[in-house]
Amino acid sequence: MSALQNSNSELNVLEQSPLVDQSFSTKLHVPATDFAEECPVTLSMPTDQWENWKTDQERKFACKFHDQTPKYTYRRKTNGTGGRPATNIFYRVFRCHRRGHYQSQAKQRKAATSIRCGCEAMFTVTCKKSSPDMVQIKYHWRHTGHQPGTPSDLAKTPIDKEAREWIRQRVEEGMDWRGIKQLLKTEQEIMFKVWE
Template sequence: MTLSTPEIKPYIPIPDEIKVPLDQMDQVIETFPDKYAVVWIAGKFYQSTDPETRTEPVKRKRITLHSWYKTYFCHRAGEKEITGPRKMITSKKRPRQKASKKIGCPAGMRITCYKKDPDNVVFTFKNQHNHAVGTKEDFCLLPVSKATKEFIRQKLREGHDCKEVQRQLNSYVRNNITAENSDDNRQQEVIHRDQIVDPNVVYNQYKKMKETTL
């Protein structure tokens, strides 16, 4: 079996519009974290109602071009959740252990299927993100790629412990980036989430594998 290795390349800007076959829609959504450094959360689904099938009276004729569309919002939308009763909050606050992912990001995405082209869907985007997409500061809030997770699982299946898998992963990442930068002798550059995989990621994959064998 060929070992799956992470493909570490810089993130690229999201196009203004993306058109793909309907049967590839879910696969394209899954590529966004690895390719564009954005995670989209599914929102509401809206389906067009054919005027001929409506039972209630129609006040005015309305032309609908789409068959349906689905909305999505950035995984950093919304506000930080406050847990526990507010009355328990005292003047002596506990220091924040981890930065909140929720910062009210207004960015949204819509996937539309038009009546004239039912076999394809169109991705469109509205509003700008209020955080620096594709930067090192934003990486800790992105998931590790499927290729990196599979790399970890295959190494664990070979019998390596978590520390050894972490060492091999760090070595692979270091050599991969060094090879790409060898022409101009640039120092190693952090360009992708997979370059900063912490030991918890390796352990989580180990734990999941153990749970599936029980």
């Protein structure tokens, strides 16, 4: 049996395992590779699809993009006077959750290190009045200071809503933290077999 057939059969075992929830078995994160040959890259898509694209990028590379749109872009004059006429319907800025550098205000050392590493990955979403059904995304996809999808990076990624819901369901089923950790350990062992 070839290595590919072996990993496929173990992946089927993973998907059929009663211990492993389907929402987790479909999240096989891999380290991020090149998104395109150049960075940044400009994308165009329908206005109603960009939020799904954002969610897909977050799941694919196991990182979060936080809305860091400057406040002044939300302000609009009610009387319509003064300044240049607005050309955008909306403009949003999203940055990687590992952006910036941690500067402690405390005099004592922290036990845990900061997740901030100065990552410059970001994207902007612009919807212009001239084409309200399309958005333009300028995507700076290269992450600096960390490699999305690696185990060390996954340890510093915030838990998503699906994972929180999965944990909440296990607690409602009567499982304690020891049982949940054992369940996750079993899933991890199966996943390592798939990767080998």
